[in-house]
Amino acid sequence: xxxxxxxLRLALxxxxxxxxxxxxDATWGxxxxxxxxxxxxxxxxxxxAFYEDYKAGTLDIHAYVRFATAALRAKGPDVAAATxxxxxxxxxxxxxxxQAQALVASHQAQGDTVIIITATNxxxxxxxxxxxxxxxxxxxxxxxxxxxxxxxxxxxxIAGTPSFREGKVIRLEAWMQARGLDWGQVHTTxxxxxxxxxxxxxxxxxxxxxxxxxxxxxxxxxxxxxILELFAGQ
Numbered sequence: 280x281x282x283x284x285x286x287l288r289l290a291l292x293x294x295x296x297x298x299x300x301x302x303x304d305a306t307w308g309x310x311x312x313x314x315x316x317x318x319x320x321x322x323x324x325x326x327x328a329f330y331e332d333y334k335a336g337t338l339d340i341h342a343y344v345r346f347a348t349a350a351l352r353a354k355g356p357d358v359a360a361a362t363x364x365x366x367x368x369x370x371x372x373x374x375x376x377x378q379a380q381a382l383v384a385s386h387q388a389q390g391d392t393v394i395i396i397t398a399t400n401x402x403x404x405x406x407x408x409x410x411x412x413x414x415x416x417x418x419x420x421x422x423x424x425x426x427x428x429x430x431x432x433x434x435x436x437i438a439g440t441p442s443f444r445e446g447k448v449i450r451l452e453a454w455m456q457a458r459g460l461d462w463g464q465v466h467t468t469x470x471x472x473x474x475x476x477x478x479x480x481x482x483x484x485x486x487x488x489x490x491x492x493x494x495x496x497x498x499x500x501x502x503x504x505x506i507l508e509l510f511a512g513q
Contacts, residue, residue: 286466290386291451291479292413293471294397294404297489298379299371300510303407304347304399305330310366316350334492336475340419340443344400345435348421351402356432359402367406375410378509383411386468396451398443398475402433417442417450447479470507471495480504 295302305326312322325346332338351359386393394415395408401418408416419441424434442450455461462482469476469483474494480486488499489507499506 286464287460288389288391289465289467290383290391290393291467291469291483292383292393292395293469293473293476293489294395294407295399296472296492297470298375298383298395298411298509299407300374300376300490302330302399303371303397303403306370307363307366307403308347310370311350311362314362316354333475336444338443338475340398340441341437344419344421344437344441348400348402348433348435352433352435355426356430363402363406367410371407372410376509380411382470382507382509383413387412391468394451394454396442396447396479398441398447415454417447417454419443444475445478447476448482451479474498 292298295304308317308322308326311317312319329338329343329346333343354362383393392415393413394417395404395411395413396417397404398419400421401416402421404418405416408414420438421433422436422438423431426432440446440449440453452462455465466485467483468485468487469479470487470489471480472488472490472492472495474492477495477498480488480495486499486502486504487507488495488504490510491499491506496506498504
């Protein structure tokens with residue numbers, strides 16, 4: 280609490296299909312496949328199957344992360360970083376909409392602490408969060424392991440709790456606890472498009488269904504949650 284006993288206001292945003300009109304992890308995979316990192320047909324078929332699981336709420340995120348980071352692990356950190364800069368320049372920045380930027384900026388102008396909380400891994404999403412001017416990112420962290428040359432690089436496993444489904448609640452609680460806060464000391468507004476985020480939407484003081492999938496739209500309509508369309512015409 281501050282000096283006036285007002286709760287800390289947190290503006291929480293999912294990323295994929297919420298602040299950006301695409302799935303950053305899948306689009307990164309498509310981008311690197313076009314560069315020859317993967318066998319195109321095999322990658323796209325398996326990626327599509329994982330995406331169907333995600334939409335259905337049945338994704339095995341550990342299996343997905345092993346799949347999605349396989350080429351990244353093979354390329355190593357230097358090539359990966361250079362390629363991600365190209366990805367930001369060619370793919371991400373041109374598709375960040377003024378409406379999404381303005382929404383984030385409006386919360387920042389009100390003095391809210393803005394956090395992007397996403398199931399996509401931090402390697403892919405950290406530069407995207409920074410492009411929105413958001414420095415607090417809760418993303419799925421990738422474990423690291425020693426390589427043959429003695430350095431460390433991502434292993435394909437997840438470090439700690441993935442920020443996915445109920446994991447978003449767990450990770451946000453850990454973020455709060457590290458700052459001496461609990462749910463009674465914060466006021467949370469959470470924007471998401473996905474039925475997978477229902478656990479955190481139900482914990483938030485204000486739930487906003489942003490560009491919602493059909494299942495979340497139905498819940499939002501039934502519960503009277505605000506429905507926000509950021510990508511009309513995209």
